[in-house]
Amino acid sequence: MKIAVCGKGGVGKTTISGLLCRILGAKGIPVLAIDGDPNPNLALTLGLDPQAAMPKPLTSKLLEIYQKDDGKKCAKLKSPLAEVMAEHGIQVAENVTLLAVGQPEHAGTGCMCGTHTTVREIIHTALEESEQVTLLDLEASLEQMKRGTSKYVDVLLCVVEPYYRSMEAVARFQRLGKELEIKNIVAVANKVKNAQDEEAIRDFCAQTDLPVIAVIPLDPTVSEADKKGSLDMADIDESPALRAINQLAEDLLETV
Ligand SMILES: Nc1ncnc2c1ncn2[C@@H]1O[C@H](COP(=O)(O)OP(=O)(O)OP(=O)(O)O)[C@@H](O)[C@H]1O
Ligand SMILES: [Mg+2]
Numbered sequence: 001m002k003i004a005v006c007g008k009g010g011v012g013k014t015t016i017s018g019l020l021c022r023i024l025g026a027k028g029i030p031v032l033a034i035d036g037d038p039n040p041n042l043a044l045t046l047g048l049d050p051q052a053a054m055p056k057p058l059t060s061k062l063l064e065i066y067q068k069d070d071g072k073k074c075a076k077l078k079s080p081l082a083e084v085m086a087e088h089g090i091q092v093a094e095n096v097t098l099l100a101v102g103q104p105e106h107a108g109t110g111c112m113c114g115t116h117t118t119v120r121e122i123i124h125t126a127l128e129e130s131e132q133v134t135l136l137d138l139e140a141s142l143e144q145m146k147r148g149t150s151k152y153v154d155v156l157l158c159v160v161e162p163y164y165r166s167m168e169a170v171a172r173f174q175r176l177g178k179e180l181e182i183k184n185i186v187a188v189a190n191k192v193k194n195a196q197d198e199e200a201i202r203d204f205c206a207q208t209d210l211p212v213i214a215v216i217p218l219d220p221t222v223s224e225a226d227k228k229g230s231l232d233m234a235d236i237d238e239s240p241a242l243r244a245i246n247q248l249a250e251d252l253l254e255t256v
Contacts, residue, residue: 001256002123002134004036004150006177007159008169009140012190015222016159016245017137018045018231023249025095030132032085033092034058035100036119036149037139038112042100046092050229056088057102060114063121075117081125116147124152145176155184155256158210162189162197167204174210184256186211188248191218213255214248216241 003020005013014037021033035042035055043054064078077084089097099122101115119136126134136153138144150156156177158170170187177185187210189201198215205212219241225231236242 001132001155001252002126002136002153003155003157003252004123004136004138004153004182005157005159006138006145006150006173007140008161008166011159011161011166012216013140013159014042014045014137015226015231016157016188016190016216016248017135018042018047019242019245020249020252021046021096021133021135022093022233023246024133024253025093027249029095031096032089032126032132032134033096033098034119034122034134034136035098036136036144038101038115039139040100040102042137043090043092043098044229045226045231046096046098047230047232048090048092048098053090054102055090055098055100058084058088058099058115058118058122059102060118062088062118063114075121077118077121077125081122084122113147116144116149119144120147120149120151123150142172142176145173145180148180150177150182151180153182155186155252156182158185158187159190160187160201160205161191162193162200167201170205170210171208174208186213188213189215192216193218213251214244216244216248 005017007013021031025031063075089099092098158173160166160170187205192198192215217240219239221236221239222241225235
């Protein structure tokens with residue numbers, strides 16, 4: 001299963017991504033987690049110490065450009081994915097390997113286009129087997145969707161908060177996801193305070209035929225635990241949000 005997680009800034013993409021990876025990993029499923037945000041922080045929600053070494057960034061140097069018979073230029077990984085994971089990945093939570101696009105070293109040092117293509121090809125190459133999960137935590141902008149970074153995922157999780165601009169943004173992600181021909185495009189309602197919040201999201205998503213597959217409550221234990229830096233599962237043991245994300249993991253395994 002290959003999943004991309006998108007949504008407007010601050011909706012909870014990285015929190016949900018990290019927790020999903022840890023939950024799936026703890027079930028014995030090998031997980032390849034990719035931090036697609038040039039301002040990376042998936043490592044923290046995967047429990048990595050803020051002082052620990054980060055993965056060696058993925059760059060376009062990992063790509064080989066070749067020409068197809070029709071003359072069209074294409075890109076593929078130069079080395080097998082296992083080698084890329086060994087050189088660039090770090091082991092984080094149980095059964096979880098983290099790769100990251102990394103951050104530009106200096107301001108004004110160029111675009112990330114090649115890096116986006118590298119991520120796309122890593123996902124393309126990742127095993128199709130259902131026991132393996134590849135999860136891409138996207139940056140908030142539509143840029144990566146426009147560049148097709150998520151082209152080869154089979155699930156697009158659109159995280160949405162109960163306010164209009166967030167819902168409207170999800171409709172844009174959904175449209176781009178359709179253009180990329182992603183099979184399963186679904187919404188995950190996050191930071192839901194009450195029945196009215198849930199209804200607002202369900203009503204909006206119904207208008208664009210976007211199924212809401214999970215409703216995660218606004219849960220102060222999550223934001224409190226996040227203040228420490230690295231997210232400690234023990235701090236959110238009893239958390240209703242964690243319970244909802246556990247259920248989301250079950251549902252994804254069953255339905256995809
Ligand atoms: N269900 C929840 N209840 C309470 N707080 C939450 C919940 N989900 C996420 N948060 C908090 O919201 C904040 C933003 O979360 P997160 O970094 O995961 O969002 P994001 O969408 O990845 O942001 P960005 O667009 O910057 O990448 C964090 O402080 C996190 O603890
Ligand atoms: Mg994030």
